[in-house]
Amino acid sequence: xxxxxxxxxxxxxxxxxxxxxxxxxxxxxxxxxxxxxxxxxxxxxxxxxxxxxxxxxxxxxxxxxxxxxxxxxxxxxxxxxxxxxxxxxxxxxxxxxxxxxxxxxxxxxxxxxxxxxxxxxxxxxxxxxxxxxxxxxxxxxxxxxxxxxxxxxxxxxxxxxxxxxxxxxxxxxxxxxxxxxxxxxxxxxxxxxxxxxxxxxxxxxxxxxxxxxx
Numbered sequence: 001x002x003x004x005x006x007x008x009x010x011x012x013x014x015x016x017x018x019x020x021x022x023x024x025x026x027x028x029x030x031x032x033x034x035x036x037x038x039x040x041x042x043x044x045x046x047x048x049x050x051x052x053x054x055x056x057x058x059x060x061x062x063x064x065x066x067x068x069x070x071x072x073x074x075x076x077x078x079x080x081x082x083x084x085x086x087x088x089x090x091x092x093x094x095x096x097x098x099x100x101x102x103x104x105x106x107x108x109x110x111x112x113x114x115x116x117x118x119x120x121x122x123x124x125x126x127x128x129x130x131x132x133x134x135x136x137x138x139x140x141x142x143x144x145x146x147x148x149x150x151x152x153x154x155x156x157x158x159x160x161x162x163x164x165x166x167x168x169x170x171x172x173x174x175x176x177x178x179x180x181x182x183x184x185x186x187x188x189x190x191x192x193x194x195x196x197x198x199x200x201x202x203x204x205x206x207x208x209x210x211x212x213x214x
Contacts, residue, residue: 001145002135003031004039008127008155009096013165020103020169022161024127026086026153029094030135037134037142039088043099044128045081047114048154051124061117065110078126081111085131099127105166105175115162122156129153 007027014021030036054062059069066075081101088097106112115123129151137143178186190201 001032001143002034002036002133004036004133004147004151005029005031006127006129006151006153008099008125008153011155011157011161013161013168014100015168020105020165022101022103022157022165024099024101024155025096026099026127027094027096028088028091030092033093034138035090035092035136036088037090037136039131039133039147040085041088041129041131041147042083042085044083044130045101046126046128047079047081047111048124048126049079049114050076052121055119058117058119061119062114065113065117079110079114081125103162103165105170106177107174108177115159118159120159122158123162125155125157127153127155 005028007029008024009027010025012023012025014023028039028041054069059072066072084099084101086097086099088095104112107116128149129147130149131147133145133147134142135145186198186201189195189205190198193201193204195201195204
């Protein structure tokens with residue numbers, strides 16, 4: 001029976017996709033040597049937020065996500081980033097496939113807030129694997145075996161990779177999703193005041209709020 005092992009060897013931005021994506025370079029190897037026909041692989045990707053240190057600036061930027069820094073011993077926990085799947089084609093020994101991770105710049109999503117709040121270094125990931133492996137038996141024919149739930153791989157994703165991806169898909173911009181009623185109120189304010197751009201509308205509202213709060 002195959003004994004599959006998994007290792008993330010690198011990451012790169014997927015260019016020209018419809019939505020932002022990062023490709024994790026996943027090496028799949030078989031320690032027992034049988035020819036592998038196909039692997040139907042399911043992956044859960046966790047952000048291991050407790051496995052790195054945070055500067056005072058990062059702690060302030062992550063206030064919305066984890067609260068005050070003196071409460072982080074209770075609030076700082078690993079976060080689910082996403083679930084992805086991939087079909088690994090036939091191989092013997094080992095092979096490398098792209099594990100495509102869809103990303104978003106929606107600041108209603110916790111992972112986006114986390115990435116945006118960091119100022120440098122790396123993001124510790126833990127990728128946990130499950131699925132089914134189809135392999136050739138010595139006497140011929142195919143055999144099916146599940147992938148054990150304890151299979152995982154850790155990887156430190158360079159923050160520069162995530163930032164390069166967002167700069168490529170959203171150059172000098174960010175994306176904010178609003179509830180429809182909030183959008184309609186903002187749209188009416190923009191039209192009624194003859195403001196040409198959304199940025200100028202928000203700038204005017206922020207300026208008014210600063211004046212009122214001073």
